[in-house]
Amino acid sequence: MGIRVITDRCDGCGLCVQSCTYNAIEIKDNMAFISLENCTFCNACVPACPTEAIVIKVRAYGNTPVQDYKGVWIFAEQIKEKEDRQGSQPCKGQIHGVVFELLSKGREIALQLGVDCSCVLLGHNIKNCSSCLIARGADKVYVVDDKRLEEFNVEPYTQVITKLVLKYKPEIFLAGSTSTGRVLFPRVAARLKTGLTADCTELDVDIEKKLLLQTRPAFGGNIMATILCENKRPQMATVRHKVMKEAEFNDKRKGEIIEAGVQSALSASGGGEPLPSRTKVIKFVEDLTQQVNIQEADIIVSGGKGLGAPENFKLIEELDEVLGAAVGSSRPPVDDNWIPYSHQIGQTGKTVRPKLYIACGISGAIQHLAGMSSSESIIAINKDPEAPIFKIADLGIVGDLFEIVPELTERLRKKR
Numbered sequence: 001m002g003i004r005v006i007t008d009r010c011d012g013c014g015l016c017v018q019s020c021t022y023n024a025i026e027i028k029d030n031m032a033f034i035s036l037e038n039c040t041f042c043n044a045c046v047p048a049c050p051t052e053a054i055v056i057k058v059r060a061y062g063n064t065p066v067q068d069y070k071g072v073w074i075f076a077e078q079i080k081e082k083e084d085r086q087g088s089q090p091c092k093g094q095i096h097g098v099v100f101e102l103l104s105k106g107r108e109i110a111l112q113l114g115v116d117c118s119c120v121l122l123g124h125n126i127k128n129c130s131s132c133l134i135a136r137g138a139d140k141v142y143v144v145d146d147k148r149l150e151e152f153n154v155e156p157y158t159q160v161i162t163k164l165v166l167k168y169k170p171e172i173f174l175a176g177s178t179s180t181g182r183v184l185f186p187r188v189a190a191r192l193k194t195g196l197t198a199d200c201t202e203l204d205v206d207i208e209k210k211l212l213l214q215t216r217p218a219f220g221g222n223i224m225a226t227i228l229c230e231n232k233r234p235q236m237a238t239v240r241h242k243v244m245k246e247a248e249f250n251d252k253r254k255g256e257i258i259e260a261g262v263q264s265a266l267s268a269s270g271g272g273e274p275l276p277s278r279t280k281v282i283k284f285v286e287d288l289t290q291q292v293n294i295q296e297a298d299i300i301v302s303g304g305k306g307l308g309a310p311e312n313f314k315l316i317e318e319l320d321e322v323l324g325a326a327v328g329s330s331r332p333p334v335d336d337n338w339i340p341y342s343h344q345i346g347q348t349g350k351t352v353r354p355k356l357y358i359a360c361g362i363s364g365a366i367q368h369l370a371g372m373s374s375s376e377s378i379i380a381i382n383k384d385p386e387a388p389i390f391k392i393a394d395l396g397i398v399g400d401l402f403e404i405v406p407e408l409t410e411r412l413r414k415k416r
């Protein structure tokens with residue numbers, strides 16, 4: 001990648017300097033100079049220049065033109081049996097819930113672009129999951145069923161997925177922002193020499209330009225940035241769990257299952273080699289501190305710094321108990337070791353979408369809202385009438401949580 005100023009077009013107007021947030025451009029002798037040390041190739045200066053004097057050159061991967069890439073792909077991540085289990089529909093408890101969310105958004109985007117929405121499923125004895133993915137909206141499922149892929153191991157998975165992408169050329173490829181997605185997708189993107197937007201909270205599409213609009217919090221969560229991948233394919237993004245609605249299950253849907261065996265996946269570039277890896281999975285050990293699955297709760301009562309001390313989480317727990325709710329937290333109580341990280345909600349914690357979210361002593365910082373603002377109903381209890389949480393609350397109670405929460409618990413207890 002390279003950037004340069006076409007000297008006979010530049011009149012030194014300085015508009016590009018204002019557009020560059022990385023201080024990479026200065027005007028010397030009526031001419032723009034770009035420092036390659038500071039330039040991140042963000043592209044902001046190119047449209048800002050009225051004389052089209054700034055050019056960024058991008059090398060396309062291989063010789064395949066971007067317009068030859070077609071279709072939306074979703075990585076169908078699987079989960080360990082106990083995790084995320086709910087409902088009686090097939091594959092609940094086997095396929096990660098974020099996949100069903102991506103299927104809903106991926107299908108919407110695929111329909112807008114007039115292409116197929118497909119899933120990529122790797123593992124062993126997983127073919128039964130294909131029909132479930134079709135019932136949730138996949139037009140095609142590329143299945144690689146092999147004993148060697150039974151446990152997730154990033155190197156073989158990267159190798160197989162990269163070969164599949166090179167063979168079938170999807171234009172968009174999505175995965176959940178789970179620990180698996182976060183370790184797998186950057187490697188796949190690096191191999192394919194394409195861009196990746198991690199941790200998106202919103203996806204949309206520019207139908208005319210066929211560009212995926214990938215939105216995520218940036219600069220410490222103070223702005224929402226929409227990122228484009230204009231010159232490389234596929235356009236890759238990982239998306240947070242619980243920011244989108246799940247696709248409905250409809251077992252009448254029809255789709256195609258493509259059995260892409262490991263060998264055929266690997267032989268796309270003439271290989272047929274085994275699955276080399278520098279790591280070996282010895283045993284799967286569940287992290288017991290991450291047992292709390294607040295992402296599946298219908299009601300969450302969260303406590304913030306306003307609780308004042310760790311022992312005051314007792315008030316939250318008592319209200320939780322009468323409501324059958326889960327305990328959430330803002331970041332300060334987690335930072336101060338009042339409550340484990342698995343309860344943290346927000347930009348650097350979990351994203352939740354319960355039917356009811358009760359925020360007690362939480363101010364409503366943008367980083368907290370990033371994790372709970374799509375809750376169906378929000379009740380906020382705060383003694384500060386100006387607290388930002390009231391702007392998104394459906395019901396706001398201005399007052400002391402040490403009076404309101406116990407009173408609420410008591411009244412609900414009597415109603416039971």
Ligand SMILES: Cc1cc2nc3c(=O)[nH]c(=O)nc-3n(C[C@H](O)[C@H](O)[C@H](O)COP(=O)(O)OP(=O)(O)OC[C@H]3O[C@@H](n4cnc5c(N)ncnc54)[C@H](O)[C@@H]3O)c2cc1C
Nearest residue numbers: 304305306330331346347348349361362363367368383401
């Ligand atoms: C990169 C980055 C990532 C971050 N990620 C997250 C994240 O994932 N999650 C998150 O939550 N934060 C996150 N933060 C921190 C965030 O910016 C805020 O600092 C945090 O959300 C504030 O938590 P709080 O509302 O509990 O505390 P405060 O902002 O201190 O608010 C406490 C509130 O309690 C109220 N209060 C006090 N006493 C009482 C009382 N007796 N009764 C009623 N109300 C009372 C006060 O009026 C106040 O509004 C992040 C910050 C950064 C920079």
Ligand code: SF4
Nearest residue numbers: 010011013014016049
């Ligand atoms: S905006 Fe264009 S013409 Fe103006 S200084 Fe920058 S490169 Fe030169």
Ligand code: SF4
Nearest residue numbers: 020039040042043045
């Ligand atoms: S590409 Fe971005 S970082 Fe580089 S000079 Fe232009 S605006 Fe600045």
